[in-house]
Amino acid sequence: xxxxxxxxxxxxxxxxxxxxxxxxxxxxxxxxxxxxxxxxxxxxxxxxxxxxxxxxxxxxxxxxxxxxxxxxxxxxxxxxxxxxxxxxxxxxxxxxxxxxxxxxxxxxxxxxxxxxxxxxxxxxxxxxxxxxxxxxxxxxxxxxxxxxxxxxxxxxxxxxxxxxxxxxxxxxxxxxxxxxxxxxxxxxxxxxxxxxxxxxxxxxxxxxxxxxxxxxxxxxxxxxxxxxxxxxxxxxxxxxxxxxxxxxxxxxxxxxxxxxxxxxxxxxxxxxxxxxxxxxxxxxxxxxxxxxxxxxxxxxxxxxxxxxxxxxxxxxxxxxxxxxxxxxxxxxxxxxxxxxxxxxxxxxxxxxxxxxxxxxxxxxxxxxxxxxxxxxxxxxxxx
Numbered sequence: 001x002x003x004x005x006x007x008x009x010x011x012x013x014x015x016x017x018x019x020x021x022x023x024x025x026x027x028x029x030x031x032x033x034x035x036x037x038x039x040x041x042x043x044x045x046x047x048x049x050x051x052x053x054x055x056x057x058x059x060x061x062x063x064x065x066x067x068x069x070x071x072x073x074x075x076x077x078x079x080x081x082x083x084x085x086x087x088x089x090x091x092x093x094x095x096x097x098x099x100x101x102x103x104x105x106x107x108x109x110x111x112x113x114x115x116x117x118x119x120x121x122x123x124x125x126x127x128x129x130x131x132x133x134x135x136x137x138x139x140x141x142x143x144x145x146x147x148x149x150x151x152x153x154x155x156x157x158x159x160x161x162x163x164x165x166x167x168x169x170x171x172x173x174x175x176x177x178x179x180x181x182x183x184x185x186x187x188x189x190x191x192x193x194x195x196x197x198x199x200x201x202x203x204x205x206x207x208x209x210x211x212x213x214x215x216x217x218x219x220x221x222x223x224x225x226x227x228x229x230x231x232x233x234x235x236x237x238x239x240x241x242x243x244x245x246x247x248x249x250x251x252x253x254x255x256x257x258x259x260x261x262x263x264x265x266x267x268x269x270x271x272x273x274x275x276x277x278x279x280x281x282x283x284x285x286x287x288x289x290x291x292x293x294x295x296x297x298x299x300x301x302x303x304x305x306x307x308x309x310x311x312x313x314x315x316x317x318x319x320x321x322x323x324x325x326x327x328x329x330x331x332x333x334x335x336x337x338x339x340x341x342x343x344x345x346x347x348x349x350x351x352x353x354x355x356x357x358x359x360x361x362x363x364x365x366x367x368x369x370x371x372x373x374x375x376x377x378x379x380x381x382x383x
Contacts, residue, residue: 001372003027004284004316006039006277008303009047010292010323013357016040016047017054022358023288023321026365032373037284039275041303044190044267045091045133052087052129053078055275061123065093065115066147068108068136073098077116085127086120088113090249091134094143096211099136103212105221106165108137110252114147121181130256131267132191132249138164138208138221140228140251145259149177164211164250168224173235175259187260190267192302195247197240197254198226203247211250225251232258268306278310286372287311288365290321290343292357298327299335308336321364323353341368 007019014022017040024036040055042048053060058080067073078087091097093112117128137143142152142162151174152160160166195201204213204222213221229251233239236258240246245264246254256262272278281287289307291298298305308318317338325342332340343364344353353360 001033001286002035002037002284004037004039004281004287006041006287006307007290007321008041008043009050010290010357010361011046013292013323013354014361015050016042017050018358019290019361022361023290023365026362027369029362029366030369030373032369034369037280039277039280041275041277041307042131042267042271043133043192043303044131044270045192046089048129048131048133048190048267048271049076049078049087049089049092051271052274056080056083056085058082058085061119063116063119065112066109067098067112068094068110069099069104070109070111073112075112075116077120079120079123079125083127084125085129086117086123086125087129087131088116088120089131089133090252091131092116094137095134096136097134103136105138105208105212107163108211109139109143109161109163110135110137110141110250111143111147111162114144117144117182118147118179121179121185125185127186127188129188129190129270132189132193132252133267135249135252136211137252138204138211138213138225138250140167140203140225141249141255142167142170144252145178145255148179148182150175150259151177164221167228168220170228170231173231175235178259182260187256187262188270189245189248189253189256189262189264190270191245191248191253191264192267193248193253194244196242196244197229197246197251198222201247203251203254206247207250229254268303272306272310277307278314281311281314281316284311284316287316287318288321288368289318290361292323293326294320294322294324294332294340295326296331299331304337305332305335312336319368321361321368323357323360
């Protein structure tokens with residue numbers, strides 16, 4: 001039996017590669033011959049670096065960068081020398097977990113992500129894939145571009161630190177010092193966010209609260225983002241405010257498209273393409289995918305459903321393993337999943353489940369394969 005194992009990460013507990021290996025181990029424990037093909041995936045958020053490193057090879061580079069509050073932080077990215085490709089996650093140096101218990105959208109900056117891009121350029125990067133998930137910032141990417149040499153000035157010509165709370169003070173953009181290598185490099189944004197920059201579905205209104213923007217501050221942050229975007233249009237002659245994905249990561253999608261001509265790609269499609277997932281599924285007997293939480297949001301472009309749709313087009317059934325399952329089972333089936341299997345096998349707290357994620361996934365895979373073999377035996381008896 002040929003099984004393609006193509007999961008997302010179980011966020012906070014296991015990378016997609018760890019999940020895939022746990023599933024492979026569980027299938028082996030069930031006995032019988034299984035030709036397992038591991039394709040760890042991500043959608044542009046947490047796990048993008050680990051997934052593409054597993055698929056493309058290369059090395060993990062660790063450097064010191066600035067965290068969202070300009071404190072030194074050790075951050076890693078994937079470097080694939082043969083392709084001159086760097087794979088970077090915003091969350092590594094500019095992510096919400098780095099903020100600790102207190103979020104500060106006024107002060108949080110994306111500068112550290114720019115530090116990582118600059119380090120990749122120093123290594124000779126000609127391509128950069130930037131995963132935007134998990135960011136702590138609403139600075140529209142001003143911190144990131146400042147790290148690459150851009151300057152943002154107030155009405156008196158003084159430099160303004162790139163941060164969410166300073167956007168409204170920026171009166172001019174000086175790109176004369178912007179690293180020319182950043183302009184030449186091919187920058188691809190991997191994201192599952194299709195929001196525009198402004199408005200009720202934009203960067204501030206939808207994602208600001210999760211970065212710490214209080215309800216009574218939303219209007220002020222939105223106004224500042226609007227004024228800054230006007231300045232960007234005046235400076236570049238380009239207006240991509242309404243383009244899908246411009247609102248991703250607190251407006252970073254917008255600024256990188258406007259100034260560095262970045263391309264925005266659906267994270268799953270980009271990573272699945274690089275992993276050659278469709279070709280790997282062809283001829284498989286079964287696909288196993290999964291994520292930490294399967295719910296209504298999973299139906300809108302998340303990894304398990306995206307995998308299932310791809311497999312269904314090739315006539316291959318898909319099973320999803322999940323840490324928790326909420327929602328209508330019929331909706332998951334309609335989306336292409338033949339079966340959803342919760343991995344938790346006994347009463348336990350969330351903390352206990354996350355601590356034993358790999359073990360739970362392995363045992364769930366073993367139960368699944370045992371059931372598959374039993375079904376095959378029964379079919380042989382009754383067929």
